[in-house]
Amino acid sequence: MTIRDGFIGAVGATPLIRIHSLSEATGCTILGKAEHLQPGGSVKDRAARHIVLTAEKEGKLGGNATRELVEGTAGNTGIGLALMCRARGYTCHIVIPDNQSAEKIEMLRALGAVLHLVPPKPFADQANYYHVARRLAEERGAFWADQFENPANAQAHIDTTGPEIVAEAGTVDGFVCASGTGGTIGGISAYLKSVSPATQCYLVDCEGSSLYNYVTHGSLDATGSSILEGIGIRRITKNFATGKLDGAFAGTDRESVQMVHWLLEKDGLFVGGSAGLNCVGAVKLARKLGPGKTVVTILTDGAGRYTSRLFNDAWLDEKGLRPRSASDLSFVS
Numbered sequence: 001m002t003i004r005d006g007f008i009g010a011v012g013a014t015p016l017i018r019i020h021s022l023s024e025a026t027g028c029t030i031l032g033k034a035e036h037l038q039p040g041g042s043v044k045d046r047a048a049r050h051i052v053l054t055a056e057k058e059g060k061l062g063g064n065a066t067r068e069l070v071e072g073t074a075g076n077t078g079i080g081l082a083l084m085c086r087a088r089g090y091t092c093h094i095v096i097p098d099n100q101s102a103e104k105i106e107m108l109r110a111l112g113a114v115l116h117l118v119p120p121k122p123f124a125d126q127a128n129y130y131h132v133a134r135r136l137a138e139e140r141g142a143f144w145a146d147q148f149e150n151p152a153n154a155q156a157h158i159d160t161t162g163p164e165i166v167a168e169a170g171t172v173d174g175f176v177c178a179s180g181t182g183g184t185i186g187g188i189s190a191y192l193k194s195v196s197p198a199t200q201c202y203l204v205d206c207e208g209s210s211l212y213n214y215v216t217h218g219s220l221d222a223t224g225s226s227i228l229e230g231i232g233i234r235r236i237t238k239n240f241a242t243g244k245l246d247g248a249f250a251g252t253d254r255e256s257v258q259m260v261h262w263l264l265e266k267d268g269l270f271v272g273g274s275a276g277l278n279c280v281g282a283v284k285l286a287r288k289l290g291p292g293k294t295v296v297t298i299l300t301d302g303a304g305r306y307t308s309r310l311f312n313d314a315w316l317d318e319k320g321l322r323p324r325s326a327s328d329l330s331f332v333s
């Protein structure tokens with residue numbers, strides 16, 4: 001064990017956990033990168049650190065430049081950025097849709113971020129949180145983190161997550177995860193393919209998102225919506241385009257919620273909905289590759305951020321998502 005230097009030094013080097021139940025059910029070794037154990041509680045701490053450090057290096061933040069940062073975020077990037085800003089003495093403005101979980105919004109407030117809550121709107125609408133954040137940064141002369149298009153996001157995973165996975169897992173036969181900004185899947189798949197072109201890299205996409213259709217037949221068609229937070233998008237970002245993908249799976253809210261409950265009941269792993277979808281993807285990829293392979297995915301964040309939804313029977317019933325008893329893996333089709 002080594003001593004880590006402050007918040008910045010504490011980001012990364014997360015454990016790679018062998019998920020017993022899924023490994024036994026598939027005959028593969030299924031490994032989850034435990035990003036829920038990051039200091040800010042999610043995979044997005046890596047992007048937040050890299051975006052801030054890169055902006056400082058480029059003279060866009062700190063020093064003689066502005067000491068204010070603005071970002072539009074569904075929550076986890078905001079939490080990472082709010083902590084980074086505290087560690088560096090910057091003011092952090094967060095524009096967040098007001099349908100995100102109360103836990104994440106309260107946490108951002110507690111961390112000292114200046115919150116700008118906006119109603120959820122489609123991307124084409126100038127009132128969408130992404131455009132509101134861009135305009136706020138322009139008005140204030142602040143640095144706009146722009147996690148969707150800022151290449152420092154995927155670069156964080158090319159420089160850290162990808163190399164950590166290879167160092168710990170050795171041969172990686174398959175990698176799968178979902179996409180929000182695309183930084184995680186873009187950066188990790190690009191790195192894994194550069195080390196070993198044989199590694200099969202797959203997207204698992206949620207309902208309401210365009211990326212499954214885009215990867216499988218090149219169109220951005222999408223229908224429906226998802227209760228999963230932080231993932232799903234209807235456009236191709238620069239960070240997603242960094243990726244090198246072999247294919248895609250579609251996963252449902254039902255499968256993801258059931259997986260969250262399964263992982264708690266069978267493995268003592270308490271992870272959020274996108275991590276549930278990622279594990280659904282890992283089972284689908286393991287079944288596709290066949291027994292004996294090593295499949296890696298990302299445990300994106302913890303379920304503590306979503307207890308009022310994912311562990312609330314009334315909320316689950318309202319959405320028609322209350323899991324059947326987690327007795328087998330038949331819920332993953």
Ligand code: PMP
Binds near residue numbers: 229231
């Ligand atoms: N899961 C959760 C819970 C997230 O907050 C995010 C970030 N939006 C993701 C997954 C997706 O990560 P990325 O932005 O790197 O695609």
